[in-house]
């Protein structure tokens with residue numbers, strides 16, 4: 001740019017120098033040479049004032065040399081008009097300036113690029129805002145989780161909250177309980193059966209899962225991509241939250257899982273601690289059966305239910321025969337083992353919904369909800385026989401134990417104390433009749 005400007009101005013100077021030279025040499029065609037001035041203007045748009053100055057000097061020289069004449073005056077006027085016209089048409093806005101055009105083009109491109117960048121930034125911003133919104137939702141869920149202390153409440157709340165998030169088709173939560181994987185919740189009723197079967201068939205693989213990741217072997221549950229958020233405590237598998245998601249949301253939920261998992265792990269620790277505390281308060285350490293205080297609460301509830309729905313149920317009191325002798329013969333440690341084994345036999349002999357408590361030292365109590373008389377007697381007999389046939393072995397010595405059982409039916413006008421007292425009477429009668437017996441009153 002600068003270089004071109006210098007060249008142009010040198011060219012103007014040369015034009016004027018030739019014109020001046022011709023004029024001062026008094027050539028006859030001097031007037032025509034005056035036209036060099038407008039031509040110079042053409043090249044000199046960047047220094048027009050300097051050009052005008054030279055042009056006036058040249059004309060003045062012409063006047064001084066040739067004097068005033070009609071022709072010189074006319075030429076002076078014509079060249080002046082010419083200079084004005086050329087200057088007018090060659091003013092900077094009218095100039096067909098290639099460089100300017102180039103610059104304009106460059107600027108236009110830069111503007112376009114900037115607009116594109118702005119669009120990209122805007123869409124990125126929208127994505128980020130969406131992510132932030134999702135993370136905030138997770139934050140709210142984490143906060144709500146702190147209000148839940150039981151595993152049932154926690155999993156239900158999580159399932160409800162997650163299944164309403166965008167792109168999530170279904171939510172299922174699996175928890176390891178008593179060594180087995182259990183489906184705790186599933187947001188879609190129609191998937192439950194398939195979910196249970198798939199979890200059962202892939203139990204080993206599920207227990208190996210870690211962190212937040214996409215897992216292909218669970219795809220058939222809902223014919224959707226599945227992401228697992230796995231909670232491990234001390235490296236042991238505790239729970240997996242399975243999200244069946246739409247294709248576009250896979251990476252989103254894998255990323256969110258990484259953010260959310262520490263909160264989930266914390267909640268899981270709290271729930272676990274609570275359930276351990278609860279169990280300790282309710283369950284007897286030696287036998288794993290309900291403690292008397294908690295059992296009485298359950299009995300009370302059972303009586304309320306029976307009163308409301310006009311149903312009845314059976315209870316049985318059990319007492320190990322001559323247990324003192326076991327202690328005396330084999331010692332208290334062996335006595336404890338026998339107690340623990342008999343508890344297991346009772347547990348495995350009753351139906352899944354039956355409620356068993358350790359009522360006293362070697363006395364047990366069982367509620368048989370919705371049982372008929374025949375069933376109650378059958379269950380009592382089953383317990384009695386299973387204990388009688390069990391062979392305890394201590395220091396290569398084998399021995400057996402027996403139990404006496406008193407059974408009674410709840411009827412409408414009874415309360416907890418009356419009911420237990422009747423069952424106790426039945427048990428007393430069984431003892432009186434020679435033990436290892438079932439007596440129904």
Ligand code: GH3
Pocket residue numbers: 319320321322323324325327331332333334335336339360361362431435
């Ligand atoms: P029966 O009921 O047939 O009349 O005779 P029993 O010998 O079982 O009767 P008793 O109620 O007199 O004795 C119960 C014994 O159970 C007394 C106590 O030492 C023992 N016992 C109670 N709780 C425990 C326990 O937790 N561990 C052990 N090892 N023994 C217990």
Ligand code: MG
Pocket residue numbers: 319320362363
């Ligand atoms: Mg006793």
Ligand code: MG
Pocket residue numbers: 319320321322323324362
């Ligand atoms: Mg006894």
